[in-house]
Amino acid sequence: MATATERDALPRAIRHRFPLLEHQVYLNSCSQGVLSDAVREAYGNYLRDWDEQGAPWEYWMERTESARQSFAGLVGARDGEIAVTASVSAGVNAIASGLPKAGGRTKIVISDFEFPTVGQIWHAQESRGYTIAHVPQGDAPIVPLEAFDAASDEDTALVAVTQVCYRNGACIDLEGVIKLAHERGALVLVDAYQAIGTMPIDVHALGVDLLVAGALKYLLASAGLGFLYCRRELVEQLRPTATGWFADADVFAMDIQDYSPAADARRFQAGTPPIPSIYAGIAGIELMKEIGIEATRAHVSQLNEVLVAGIDELGGIVVTPRDPARRGALVAIRSTDEHALVGALAADGILTSSRDGNLRVSAHAYNTHEDIEALLGALKRHRALLAA
Numbered sequence: 001m002a003t004a005t006e007r008d009a010l011p012r013a014i015r016h017r018f019p020l021l022e023h024q025v026y027l028n029s030c031s032q033g034v035l036s037d038a039v040r041e042a043y044g045n046y047l048r049d050w051d052e053q054g055a056p057w058e059y060w061m062e063r064t065e066s067a068r069q070s071f072a073g074l075v076g077a078r079d080g081e082i083a084v085t086a087s088v089s090a091g092v093n094a095i096a097s098g099l100p101k102a103g104g105r106t107k108i109v110i111s112d113f114e115f116p117t118v119g120q121i122w123h124a125q126e127s128r129g130y131t132i133a134h135v136p137q138g139d140a141p142i143v144p145l146e147a148f149d150a151a152s153d154e155d156t157a158l159v160a161v162t163q164v165c166y167r168n169g170a171c172i173d174l175e176g177v178i179k180l181a182h183e184r185g186a187l188v189l190v191d192a193y194q195a196i197g198t199m200p201i202d203v204h205a206l207g208v209d210l211l212v213a214g215a216l217k218y219l220l221a222s223a224g225l226g227f228l229y230c231r232r233e234l235v236e237q238l239r240p241t242a243t244g245w246f247a248d249a250d251v252f253a254m255d256i257q258d259y260s261p262a263a264d265a266r267r268f269q270a271g272t273p274p275i276p277s278i279y280a281g282i283a284g285i286e287l288m289k290e291i292g293i294e295a296t297r298a299h300v301s302q303l304n305e306v307l308v309a310g311i312d313e314l315g316g317i318v319v320t321p322r323d324p325a326r327r328g329a330l331v332a333i334r335s336t337d338e339h340a341l342v343g344a345l346a347a348d349g350i351l352t353s354s355r356d357g358n359l360r361v362s363a364h365a366y367n368t369h370e371d372i373e374a375l376l377g378a379l380k381r382h383r384a385l386l387a388a
């Protein structure tokens with residue numbers, strides 16, 4: 001049996017780098033990661049460079065390339081496969097606008113677990129001749145492979161799946177969905193925002209075609225920075241019309257005579273890169289690499305085992321799948337009034353969030369077993385706000 005110190009060796013080694021943790025129990029990394037010394041320093045460096053050098057554009061372009069490399073390393077992407085965007089929405093819009101109507105395919109299949117921005121962007125394509133098919137949740141809190149099977153056919157251009165659902169923490173069987181989609185000749189777009197930084201992913205091993213994610217949650221950075229991965233062989237088949245000068249083959253040619261997108265994934269970018277967020281993003285991603293994504297996954301899985309067992313003991317309802325392999329970092333618990341529960345916990349110094357009738361508890365590498373015990377103690381006191 002591991003001692004308390006052994007169980008929490010990972011968080012104990014890093015907690016001093018996150019000042020907020022000295023006075024709050026923070027279980028809301030699915031919304032925003034805690035500010036670290038490294039990210040604070042990165043923002044300071046941005047202001048220093050601006051203040052001392054005025055307009056160090058060459059260095060800022062170099063920072064953009066560093067962010068591209070950092071993210072590429074995180075997902076196993078190769079040269080020319082990453083675009084640095086301002087959000088997941090910007091990436092999905094670029095993809096949607098450039099999708100080839102190969103073989104006249106006009107159907108987009110999306111899971112019912114998608115984040116609103118993904119559903120809304122694909123539905124916006126209806127006016128461009130696409131039809132959108134939704135894959136519903138089954139009886140269990142997952143979207144079953146059979147439902148993807150039923151929704152996809154020879155007319156399907158693309159299947160959009162969220163890796164971990166922002167509402168209930170369900171983790172999709174990515175391998176299964178990709179296999180099914182590819183059998184039909186369809187592309188797969190993965191929204192990895194709720195998974196990135198909490199579980200390892202290798203886009204090539206999985207055969208992902210397109211992937212989008214952002215920096216502000218488990219990558220510990222801030223809003224304004226997103227990434228897009230596009231499999232190298234696919235890049236030139238997509239010609240985004242949602243575009244801009246930083247997508248051009250030669251950005252500083254300043255040519256207004258034609259549209260000549262970059263030969264690599266930079267073609268999915270648009271305007272001036274979000275430089276302040278890039279400084280922060282590099283710091284956050286590199287810090288997460290240093291902490292270790294595998295170690296984070298193992299630690300958070302342990303915390304969530306304790307959490308789920310504790311909720312069972314309280315007679316509460318865990319909405320997230322019971323199978324640890326089908327869970328992300330987020331655990332959702334049914335509430336009678338989720339806003340009141342989030343408020344009551346905040347008054348106890350425990351920060352969480354809610355969606356869809358559920359309390360969302362999202363642990364990260366810096367959370368300890370004590371944090372989970374503090375939450376379970378508070379939930380016992382606020383038992384009336386848990387659905388039974």
Ligand SMILES: Cc1ncc(COP(=O)(O)O)c(C=O)c1O
Binds near residue numbers: 117162192193
């Ligand atoms: C799964 C998922 N996708 C997308 C988003 C939002 O993306 P963006 O605001 O960068 O467009 C979020 C953020 O909350 C999310 O959880």
